[in-house]
Amino acid sequence: MSNAIERRVPQQERGERRIAELLAAAEVVLSETGFEATTMKAVAQQAGASIGAVYQYFDNKEAVAHALLAQYDAEMDRRWVNLEEATRALSVEELAQRFVDVMIRFIEQHPAYIVVLFAPGTHKRDVKVQNRLRERLALVFRSRNRRLSKEQSLLVATLTLQMIKSMNSLYALSKAGERATLVEEYKLALAAYLTSRLAG
The missing domain is CATH 1.10.357.10 (Tetracycline Repressor, domain 2)
Incomplete structure (x- = not known):
C-alpha cells in the first residue's frame, strides 16, 4: 500500500510541474500574439512538448x-x-x-x-x-x-x-x-x- 502511494506522489509532482511549464509557455504565446491568434500547437511548441501533452491537461x-x-x-x-x-x-x-x-x-x-x-x-x-x-x-x-x-x-x-x-x-x-x-x-x-x- 505504501509503495503504491510512494509511486503516485512523484507522478503527481511531475504532472503539476508539466502544467506549470505549459502555463508558462502559454503566457509567452498569449502576450506575444493575443488570444485569438494563440493556438494549442503554438503553446506546445513554446513548451517543447507534444500537442498531445497539452491536450492531456487542457481541452482548449x-x-x-x-x-x-x-x-x-x-x-x-x-x-x-x-x-x-x-x-x-x-x-x-x-x-x-x-x-x-x-x-x-x-x-x-x-x-x-x-x-x-x-x-x-x-x-x-x-x-x-x-x-x-x-x-x-x-x-x-x-x-x-x-x-x-x-x-x-x-x-x-x-x-x-x-x-x-x-x-x-x-x-x-x-x-x-x-x-x-x-x-x-x-x-x-x-x-x-x-x-x-x-x-x-
Missing part, C-alpha cells in the same frame, strides 16, 4: 486562459495578505498610489494578464479570491474611518477595485508613451475618491 485554449487567470488571482491574493499592516502608515494619497502601483507592477510582470482577463470563458473567476480582496480593502477603509459601516466600506472597496479594473483595459490599449500619464491620472482619481470617503 479557453481552458488554458482560465487556468492562467486562476494562477494570477492566487498570486494577487498572496500579494494582499498583509494589506492592512502594510498600508497602516500611509496617507490616503499614498494608499491610492500603492494600490495602482501594485496593479501596474503585476501587469508588467505578467504581460499576458490583460489578454486572459478579457478572454472568452474567463469571466467565471474564483469568487472567493475576489471577495477576500474586497474584504481586505474594506477592513483597511474602516480602520481609516470608523464611521463607515461594514456595508459602506465594502461598497468603497468594490468601487476601488472597479476603478483599478477599468485602468487595466485602458493601460493595455494605450501606447507605451501614454501609459505613465494614464497611471498618474488614475492615482489622482482614486486618491480624490478615497479622500472623500475616508475623511474623518
Whole structure:
C-alpha cells in the first residue's frame, strides 16, 4: 500500500510541474500574439512538448486562459495578505498610489494578464479570491474611518477595485508613451475618491 502511494506522489509532482511549464509557455504565446491568434500547437511548441501533452491537461485554449487567470488571482491574493499592516502608515494619497502601483507592477510582470482577463470563458473567476480582496480593502477603509459601516466600506472597496479594473483595459490599449500619464491620472482619481470617503 505504501509503495503504491510512494509511486503516485512523484507522478503527481511531475504532472503539476508539466502544467506549470505549459502555463508558462502559454503566457509567452498569449502576450506575444493575443488570444485569438494563440493556438494549442503554438503553446506546445513554446513548451517543447507534444500537442498531445497539452491536450492531456487542457481541452482548449479557453481552458488554458482560465487556468492562467486562476494562477494570477492566487498570486494577487498572496500579494494582499498583509494589506492592512502594510498600508497602516500611509496617507490616503499614498494608499491610492500603492494600490495602482501594485496593479501596474503585476501587469508588467505578467504581460499576458490583460489578454486572459478579457478572454472568452474567463469571466467565471474564483469568487472567493475576489471577495477576500474586497474584504481586505474594506477592513483597511474602516480602520481609516470608523464611521463607515461594514456595508459602506465594502461598497468603497468594490468601487476601488472597479476603478483599478477599468485602468487595466485602458493601460493595455494605450501606447507605451501614454501609459505613465494614464497611471498618474488614475492615482489622482482614486486618491480624490478615497479622500472623500475616508475623511474623518
